[in-house]
Amino acid sequence: MLPSTVFPDLKDRSVLITGGGSGIGASLTEGFVRQGARVAFIDIAEAPSLALVEQLEQKYGNRPLYLNTDLRDIDALRKAVAEAEAAHGAITVLINNAAWDDRHEIEAVTEDYWNLNQSINLRPQFFAVQAVLPGMKKAGGGAIVNFTSVSFMMNQGDLPVYTAAKAGVIGLTKGLAGKLGIDKIRVNAIAPGWVMTERQKELWATPEGMKAHIGKQSLKEEIQPDDMVGPCLFLASDAARMLTAQTLIVDGGYL
Incomplete structure (x- = not known):
């Protein structure tokens, strides 16, 4: 359930969300659309993203702009x-949400896999910031x-390249x-706990893993x-x- 709180200053703000077509990103897209913001979102998966656009326009009368983009391609990201700025004006809210939490064994990681993982989980966050900065500065902030993610804080061991990237996000945020x-310009981070997206459930x-995890929350x-x-x-x-x-941990009190 989306929060009932209204933030009047978010109305008509130009917002860009990466990975905004599914999972947490789709909820974020809806949340900002519901606030009356002018929302653009990036996602590589076209079908669910287009469906989300139609759904939100029908529900709120506020159509988000979908940008089919592969964040591994920095020129395409720029x-x-x-395109988002041309449609909605200078971006004054950037949400770097996109991620890929693929599980992997240490022995199986190649140099190409390492680079692929970082090219989704860390690198685009910096270059998205770089791309929006001129407009954000001109807009006055x-x-x-x-x-x-809390995964690196809890020593989760089945995705070490991902946790390295997620630890890097906090360093990037503070820098x-x-x-x-x-x-x-304020820069903060959110560290979700185990969020039950369709991907996680699939x-x-x-049931056993969820029971054990919730038992520690x-x-x-x-x-x-x-x-x-x-x-x-x-x-x-x-x-x-x-x-x-700052890093806001939203994990139900697991940590």
């Missing part, structure tokens, strides 16, 4: 940012929210925040994609005006 504060979430419920929306809206809004360089 073109997508330019903005908010950037980078998605990391950007230290540099961009003078431009009135590939990894067994303080809040004894499954975490849903919609549960990431409120924290993200807060960090993007003026309610978090003096909050930067």
Whole structure:
């Protein structure tokens, strides 16, 4: 369930969300559309993204802009940012959500696999920021929210290349925040716990595993994609005006 809170300053803001067509990203896209923002989202999966656009327009009368883009292609990412700015004006909220949490064994990782993983989970976050910066600075400031994960904080061992990237997201967040504060640009991160997206349920979430995981949470419920929306809206809004360089852990109290 999406949060009922309304952040008036988000209305008509130009928002760009990466990986906004499914999972957590689709909930984020809907959350910002519901606030009345002018939302553009990037996703490589065309069919679910187009379906989401139609669904949200019918539901809210606010049509998001879908940008079919492979974030591994930095030139394509820059073109997508330019297209979003042409449609909605300078981007003043950037949500770096896209990720690929493929499981892998240490022995099986090749140099090509390492580079592929980082090219999805870490590299685009920096280059998306770089691409929106001129417009965001000209607009007088903005908010950037980078998605990391609690996986590296809990020593999860079955995806070490991914956890390396997600740890890097926090370093990137703090470094950007230290540099961009003078431009009135806030940079924060969200670290989700085990969120029950369709992908998680299809590939990894067994009843036994979920029971054990929820048993270690303080809040004894499954975490849903919609549960990431409120924290993200807060960090993007003026309610978090003096909050930067922080990582907000949203894991039901697992840690």
